[in-house]
């Protein structure tokens with residue numbers, strides 16, 4: 001008998017991420033082109049690494065303020081104020097160890113077991129699993145594909161949210177690239193103000209947009225004490241996935257509660273990591289612009305190559321760095337993704353990881369060099385023509 005035999009816990013009842021499960025056995029294959037994870041193929045730029053390195057050399061290796069260093073909270077408040085032409089104050093910012101940690105904290109702050117949460121589907125798996133771990137009663141409202149892009153029936157969303165405690169939105173969306181317009185956000189906020197429903201807005205792809213400087217944000221329209229929590233991350237905009245740094249924007253009245261909870265999960269984000277984050281916020285705009293130009297090329301290559309393959313339907317995304325596509329005549333996405341990984345040596349994420357009903361959908365991350373993407377699509381072409 002092992003220690004785990006007979007163990008029942010909420011954690012054990014949660015299934016392993018389908019992408020992880022699929023990718024794990026292939027992690028050692030250097031010839032495989034991994035398009036299944038959501039991260040760019042560039043590593044963090046030097047202007048972010050150097051101040052972090054210096055901070056370590058300077059002995060910034062101890063515990064620090066639970067809510068984060070005041071200079072980073074202030075820099076983020078100014079960054080958001082400038083980006084959204086609004087006023088965000090540093091007393092609303094909490095520095096977290098990643099967007100994932102920020103999502104967990106938001107749910108810990110708001111949820112009790114049995115509370116109803118509404119969100120859209122398909123969805124980044126963490127956004128379903130975290131509320132599940134908190135024993136939420138989850139209702140999903142579908143995003144619907146059409147030739148013009150993905151859309152959401154806002155009335156259906158608001159109807160579902162009318163009896164919910166939390167409305168979780170992820171715009172720009174992983175995996176579809178769908179985004180809410182500012183007008184839709186206003187309608188949602190006005191309705192939630194009436195019903196008292198909390199909005200958790202996951203905006204980690206706010207800067208990965210192909211028109212304009214940033215996607216619409218609830219930061220632009222919410223008052224400080226509105227029931228709105230915004231989740232952000234350094235991972236995607238500044239190629240910092242491995243640093244594990246993010247932030248929450250909260251009503252000031254929730255900040256002491258947040259600080260209390262943070263103590264019991266990560267205590268504080270490492271100061272040297274925050275020094276890197278500070279450099280990203282202060283000096284990162286040219287880097288973001290460069291990356292968006294690369295992602296645009298990656299998107300164009302991916303859409304062009306996928307749309308010329310037989311039996312594949314793909315909708316060009318306006319934001320985030322994913323192509324989410326449907327393959328005709330496929331009934332088991334996980335099996336096919338496994339075969340593609342083994343035989344074509346390309347890592348694609350199965351659609352059912354984002355919504356169990358999407359068994360003939362797949363996601364690739366196109367935040368990669370064009371030549372690598374072409375190689376991946378050449379391999380896919382050969383694989384699909386041999387089937």
Ligand SMILES: Cc1ncc(COP(=O)(O)O)c(C=O)c1O
Nearest residue numbers: 038098099100124174204233235
């Ligand atoms: C929608 C969404 N939210 C949150 C995250 C978490 O990002 P991180 O934990 O790297 O900050 C991701 C990562 O892929 C994501 O796609």
